[in-house]
Every structure is written in C-alpha cells, then in structure tokens.
Amino acid sequence: xxxxxxxxxxxxxxxxxxxxxxxxxxxxxxxxxxxxxxxxxxxxxxxxxxxxxxxxxxxxxxxxxxxxxxxxxxxxxxxxxxxxxxxxxxxxxxxxxxxxxxxxxxxxxxxxxxxxxxxxxxxxxxxxxxxxxxxxxxxxxxxxxxxxxxxxxxxxxxxxxxxxxxxxxxxxxxxxxxxxxxxxxxxxxxxxxxxxxxxxxxxxxxxxxxxxxxxxxxxxxxxxxxxxxxxxxxxxxxxxxxxxxxxxxxxxxxxxxxxxx
Amino acid sequence: xxxxxxxxxxxxxxxxxxxxxxxxxxxxxxxxxxxxxxxxxxxxxxxxxxxxxxxxxxxxxxxxxxxxxxxxxxxxxxxxxxxxxxxxxxxxxxxxxxxxxxxxxxxxxxxxxxxxxxxxxxxxxxxxxxxxxxxxxxxxxxxxxxxxxxxxxxxxxxxxxxxxxxxxxxxxxxxxxxxxxxxxxxxxxxxxxxxxxxxxxxxxxxxxxxxxxxxxxxxxxxxxxxxxxxxxxxxxxxxxxxxxxxxxxxxxxxxxxxxxxxxxxxxxxxxxxxxxxxxxxxxxxxxxxxxx
Numbered sequence: 177x178x179x180x181x182x183x184x185x186x187x188x189x190x191x192x193x194x195x196x197x198x199x200x201x202x203x204x205x206x207x208x209x210x211x212x213x214x215x216x217x218x219x220x221x222x223x224x225x226x227x228x229x230x231x232x233x234x235x236x237x238x239x240x241x242x243x244x245x246x247x248x249x250x251x252x253x254x255x256x257x258x259x260x261x262x263x264x265x266x267x268x269x270x271x272x273x274x275x276x277x278x279x280x281x282x283x284x285x286x287x288x289x290x291x292x293x294x295x296x297x298x299x300x301x302x303x304x305x306x307x308x309x310x311x312x313x314x315x316x317x318x319x320x321x322x323x324x325x326x327x328x329x330x331x332x333x334x335x336x337x338x339x340x341x342x343x344x345x346x347x348x349x350x351x352x353x354x355x356x357x358x359x360x361x362x363x364x365x366x367x368x369x370x371x372x373x374x375x376x377x378x379x380x381x382x383x384x385x386x387x388x389x390x391x392x393x394x395x396x397x398x399x400x401x402x403x404x405x406x407x408x409x410x411x412x413x414x415x416x417x418x419x420x421x422x423x424x425x426x427x428x429x430x431x432x433x434x435x436x437x
Numbered sequence: 438x439x440x441x442x443x444x445x446x447x448x449x450x451x452x453x454x455x456x457x458x459x460x461x462x463x464x465x466x467x468x469x470x471x472x473x474x475x476x477x478x479x480x481x482x483x484x485x486x487x488x489x490x491x492x493x494x495x496x497x498x499x500x501x502x503x504x505x506x507x508x509x510x511x512x513x514x515x516x517x518x519x520x521x522x523x524x525x526x527x528x529x530x531x532x533x534x535x536x537x538x539x540x541x542x543x544x545x546x547x548x549x550x551x552x553x554x555x556x557x558x559x560x561x562x563x564x565x566x567x568x569x570x571x572x573x574x575x576x577x578x579x580x581x582x583x584x585x586x587x588x589x590x591x592x593x594x595x596x597x598x599x600x601x602x603x604x605x606x607x608x609x610x611x612x613x614x615x616x617x618x619x620x621x622x623x624x625x626x627x628x629x630x631x632x633x634x635x636x637x638x639x640x641x642x643x644x645x646x647x648x649x650x651x652x653x654x655x656x657x658x659x660x661x662x663x664x665x666x667x668x669x670x671x672x673x674x675x676x677x678x679x680x681x682x683x684x685x686x687x688x689x690x691x692x693x694x695x696x697x698x699x700x701x702x703x704x705x706x707x708x709x710x711x712x713x714x715x716x717x718x719x720x721x722x723x724x725x726x727x728x729x
Contacts, residue, residue, distance in 0.1 A: 236627055255633060262631045268624040272646045272725035281642065285632045313726035 183247060183337055183369045184210035184233055190241030191228060201394035202228045206242070208388065208397065212336070215363055215370045217380035217387045219426060220433065225395020226373045230339050233371060234262055246337070258286065260337040261330025265345055267322035269314040275301070275325050276310040282333050300328040303362060320351040327359070331366075338370045344379065356382055357411055364407075377430075378414055381405070381422045389426060391433025399429035460503050461493070467500040468492035501694045510698040522678070529702050531679040532667050535595050536706075539602025540663040544656070546603060547610025554611075555618040555644070556636065565615075572608050576601065576666065581673035598679075602666030606659035613658075617651025618644045646725065653718040660710040668703065 189206040192199050203225045210216050218226040231237040232244055235251035246254035254260065269278045279297035288296075301307050304324040314322055323343055330338060344352045360383055363370060374380050380387050381403070389399040404418055413419055465488065472491050476483045493502040510525065517524040550568065553560045580601050587597040621643050629639045671681025680699045687696035 234631060236630060255631065258633065260631070262628070264624050264628070266624060268622065268628055270625065270643070270646070271727075274726065282632045285629075285634045285638050285642070315726070 181212040182209060182245075183212050183214070184208065184371070185245045185248075186229075186232075186242065187244070188242035189229075189232065189239045189244050191225070191232065191237065192240045203232070203239075204394035204396045206395075206397060208400075210369060210371060212369055213367055213385075215383055215385045216372065217384040218371065218373045218390060219375060219377070219380045219387060220390030220395075220430065221375065221392055223395070224390040224392040224433075226390050227341050228395065229390075230341055230371060230373050234260060234339050258333055259335060260339050261333070261335040263323075263326055263330050263338065263340040263343045265342045267314065267319075267326040269322060269325060269329075271314055273313075274310065275306070275312050275314070275317070278314070278325060279329050279332050282329065286333060288333075296332050296334075297328075300331045301325075303331060303366075304328045305358070318351075320347050320355060323347065323355065324358075327362075336369060338368050340370065340372045342373050342375070345374070345376075352376075352379070353411055359383070360409055377423050377426050380426060381419060382409060382411070382414060387422075387426055389429035389433065391430075398433040399425075401425055401429070457503055464498065464500045464502045465489050465492045468495060468498050471495075471499065497691045498693055501697055505694050506697045506701060509694045510701060513695075513698060514702075525683070525698065525702050528678060528680050528683050528699070529706060532664070532671065532681065532703070533706060535598035535667040535670065535679070536602055536660075536664045536710075538595060539599035539666055540606055540660055542599060543603035543606035543659060543663060544610055547607040547655070547659070548614055548652075550607070550611045551614030551618055552640070554615050556640075568608065568611055571604070576605055576669055577672075579604070580669050584670070584673050598667050598670030601670035602663040605666035606663035609655045609658045609662065610652075613651045613655030614648060617648025617655075620651065621647045649721060649725065653714060653721070657711050657714045660714060661707045664703065664707050664710070 186206050186208040189203060189208075190201075191203040192201050206229060208229075218229060220226050228237060232239055233246060233251060235255040244251055247257075247259050249257075249259075269275075270281065273281065276297050279300060280293045283293045283296060297310075298307070301310065304327055306321060306324055306328070309317065309321070309325075314325070317325065323346075327340075327343065344355050347355065356379055363383075370383075372380075372383060385403050387401040387403065388397055389401065390396065391398050401422070404422060405413065469488060469492060472488060472495075473483075475481070492498070493505070495501075498505070513523060513525040517527075519526040519530075521527060550564065554565055555561075583601055583604075584597050587593070587600070618640075625643055625647075626639070629643055634642070668679070668681040668684070671679035672685055680703050683699035684696055687693070687699065
C-alpha cells in the first residue's frame with residue numbers, strides 16, 4: 177500500500193569525532209534506506225551511535241565520510257526547509273513559556289501568522305490529548321505530559337518526518353506503555369515517517385515496521401529486521417508468539433553485536 | 438503573629454541588638470583615651486559611669502554612639518528644607534541621581550559588550566582581557582582624571598560622576614551576562630537549529646530569557662557598586678554636593694557624627710536599591726512562570 181518514496185538514504189556513512197583522547201569512531205559504513213511511511217527503530221546498547229545517526233539525518237552533526245540524503249537533498253537543505261520535527265530525550269520545553277507558548281515557538285520562528293499559530297497549536301494539543309492545558313507552565317505537568325507536549329511541538333509545522341531520540345526513555349514503564357499505544361495510534365492517523373531511537377526491545381518491536389539493530393565501537397548496523405506483526409497493534413499483542421519471536425530476533429542481534437570484552 | 442515566625446524579623450532583630458551592644462561598648466573603649474586625657478588635664482573627678490556617659494555624648498568622638506548618629510540623621514534629614522545644603526535629603530538625591538544615570542549607562546554598556554562577546558569570537562578574544570584589565574586600575578586614581586579631563590572640555594556636574602559610576606558597574610553586568618547568554622541548555626540550542634532560527638531569533642527567544650537570573654544577580658551587585666562609584670566621583674573637584682562631599686567635609690572638620698550619618702544614609706540607599714531589584718526580579722520571574 178505504501179509507495180516506495182525514499183525519505184532517507186545513507187551510503188557508507190562514517191563519522192569520526194576528534195576528541196582530546198584521540199579520534200573516536202562513532203559510526204562506520206552505515207547503509208540505510210528509509211521509505212515514506214516507515215516506522216524505523218534504531219536499537220542498540222549505549223555508545224552504538226544510534227543518537228549520532230539520528231543527529232546526522234537532522235544535520236546536527238556532519239558525516240566525515242560517505243553520503244547521506246534526506247528527501248533527495250543534503251540534510252542541511254532538508255533542515256532549512258523544515259523537513260523534520262525532532263523530539264529529544266528530555267522534553268526540552270522552554271520553562272518560561274506556557275504549553276501554548278512552547279507549541280507556537282517553531283511557528284513564530286517560521287513566520288506564520290498569529291491566527292494560524294493559534295489554530296495549529298490547538299489542533300496538535302488535541303492530537304496528544306492535552307486540550308485545556310494551554311495556559312499551564314511545563315513544571316505544572318507530569319513528565320509524560322511534558323513529553324507529549326514536546327511531540328505536539330514537533331507536529332505543529334506538520335513535517336513529514338519525525339526524528340525521535342529515546343523520547344520515552346526517562347518515563348516509568350506504565351506511562352511508557354500508555355504513550356507507546358497513544359503514539360502508535362497517532363502514527364497510523366498521520367502517516368508520518370518516523371525514525372525512533374530506543375534501547376527497549378518491547379518498545380522497538382511494538383512500534384516499528386523495521387528495526388535496525390546496531391552495535392558499538394565503531395557504531396555499525398548489524399541487522400535490519402522487517403516486522404512480521406500486523407499493521408493494527410495493541411499492547412496485548414506483546415504476549416503473542418509472533419511478538420515474542422520478533423523480540424527474540426532483536427535480542428539475538430543485540431547479543432551478536434556485543435563483544436563481551 | 439504568623440508572619441513573625443515565618444519572616445526573618447527575629448534573626449535581623451537579634452543581629453541588630455547584638456551589633457548595638459558591641460557598638461556602645463566600643464564607643465566607650467575608643468573614646469576613653471581622649472576623655473581620660475581631658476579629665477587629667479582639667480583635673481576633673483571621674484568614675485566609670487561618668488566616663489560612659491561622657492563617651493556617648495562627645496561633640497567630636499572617635500566613635501560616635503548609635504543614638505548620636507540617629508539624632509544627627511533625624512536633624513539633617515527632617516530638620517532642614519530639602520533644598521538646603523545642610524539637608525541629607527539634598528545630598529542624598531545628588532548622589533542617587535548620578536548613581537542611577539551611571540547604573541543605566543553601565544547596564545547598557547555591560548549588556549552590549551556581553552552580546553558582542555557571545556556572538557563574535559574575535560571580540561571574545563580581544564575585548565574580554567581589556568574589560569578585566571580595566572578593573573585593575575584603582576578607581577580612586579582614575580576618578581580625579583576623569584573629572585579634570587571632562588571638566589576641560591566643558592562637561593561638569595552629574596555626567597562625570599555618572600561615568601565613574603558606570604566604569605565600575607558595567608563590569609559585573611558584562612561578566613554575568615556573558616555567562617548568562619551562554620547558559621542555554623545544548624538541547625534548547627539544538628532545537629533552535631532544527632527550526633533554522635536566525636542568530637537574532639535565538640537571542641530573543643532563547644539566550645535572553647535564559648539569562649534573566651544572571652541579569653538580576655549582576656544588577657544587584659552593580660547597583661550597589663555604582664553608588665560607591667558616584668560617591669568616589671564626588672570626592673575630587675571640590676566636593677560641593679552629594680554624600681561624598683559630606684564625607685569629605687566631615688573628615689576635614691573632624692565631624693565624625695556627620696561622616697557616620699552620611700555612611701548610614703548611603704547604606705540605606707544601597708539596601709533600598711538592592712531590595713527594589715529583588716522586587717523587580719520576583720515580578721519578572723512570576724511572569725516567566727517560575728515556580729513560586
């Protein structure tokens with residue numbers, strides 16, 4: 177059902193950071209294709225470069241080798257066009273702005289007029305079920321609510337691509353389950369392309385259409401798993417044999433990539 | 438009575454009472470030499486209670502007693518028309534006006550320098566060392582020269598004093614704001630980059646609001662320093678008006694009580710300025726949604 181429009185294409189991408197301790201090989205020979213409507217999870221242990229790969233797509237880092245394209249442009253051109261919305265590990269809301277003020281921030285910067293700003297912030301707040309919280313300051317919300325505002329903020333200017341860096345990593349398991357379910361529904365409704373960094377196997381298995389397993393030192397891709405789960409997903413599905421088989425394969429990949437040294 | 442328990446009333450009152458007791462004791466001790474000398478010369482019979490009584494009531498004491506200072510302040514604040522040269526209100530106002538003008542100039546200069554230093558790397562390397570060097574020059578040495586040089590080109594009155602005050606007070610503001618404007622969370626800065634925000638958008642929407650706690654902290658230090666600058670600026674050039682002039686004439690004529698009451702007024706002014714800054718800070722923080 178999904179036409180194969182290429183959203184992200186990485187060819188032999190390398191990234192070496194120069195640190196005072198000498199060079200650190202963060203990413204090595206990354207080949208990755210992401211198509212429109214995909215939900216891609218990048219999973220791997222700490223230090224495997226999954227966040228760095230996301231930052232490369234976002235043009236927050238530059239590769240030292242290879243080629244990376246976003247919407248058939250350089251990542252920089254794509255960034256300048258507002259091609260993606262980025263969700264950080266922490267909600268990263270501006271504490272001096274209300275929920276509404278935070279949602280309007282990207283729109284103000286992009287020069288969108290006031291009535292449209294109000295309309296869009298109202299719309300995205302409904303999408304994350306937080307209508308009525310417009311005038312609250314971030315500290316008045318729970319961690320899970322703050323992260324929902326942060327997702328809403330990435331949706332205000334309606335980018336086709338969402339880049340998410342462990343958005344639910346700091347939340348407790350119960351809230352995390354709720355948000356996974358909620359976010360899965362949101363993804364189905366909006367048909368966005370999502371690149372999602374996580375180190376939770378159930379989260380990756382539950383949300384993704386494709387799971388990219390990575391290993392550290394240097395960061396590289398060791399397995400790309402197409403999800404065998406049906407499109408429509410519920411949390412209960414996590415007890416089915418298919419789900420367990422998928423989780424098992426991810427775990428095997430992670431174990432293979434882990435040199436116990 | 439609940440405010441009594443929650444406010445800092447008791448701790449302040451305790452410190453005040455303690456200081457007063459020490460002060461009265463010190464006044465007796467420090468004035469005793471002069472008094473005993475006088476008793477001996479004039480062959481006056483004296484005992485300890487007479488010594489205490491006299492040492493708290495001298496015309497030109499080495500150390501005046503607190504009530505003498507209070508009485509002098511009362512007389513020189515309420516006892517004269519405010520346009521009189523004897524009125525502390527008149528002298529206080531002269532100093533306050535150059536303090537405020539100097540503070541305003543220093544604040545603008547300090548903030549502009551900080552903005553430049555944060556945004557232009559050559560300024561960071563070239564200007565910052567000069568700013569620090571500027572503060573190693575003793576203000577007492579440079580103040581008369583500023584007054585003389587500006588006087589030679591016809592600038593007199595309030596402005597030279599305000600310039601000396603600004604010279605002192607821009608420094609904490611510049612240093613504080615460099616720190617403040619660099620204090621945004623890297624994640625918040627990355628967020629701005631993903632929106633392709635311009636430098637000025639990043640400044641107004643992120644760096645400036647993030648730096649407000651630093652701004653008020655440096656304002657509080659600077660407003661007190663700019664009062665010192667204004668007083669120092671009043672010392673040369675004949676010292677005709679202002680708290681600095683009161684200090685100087687007081688020391689010429691050995692009027693220690695007058696010196697102390699000018700000092701008291703100066704610290705009351707400084708305290709009020711810092712208090713006003715705190716009130717403003719609280720207002721701004723409330724508007725910025727800081728948790729009460």
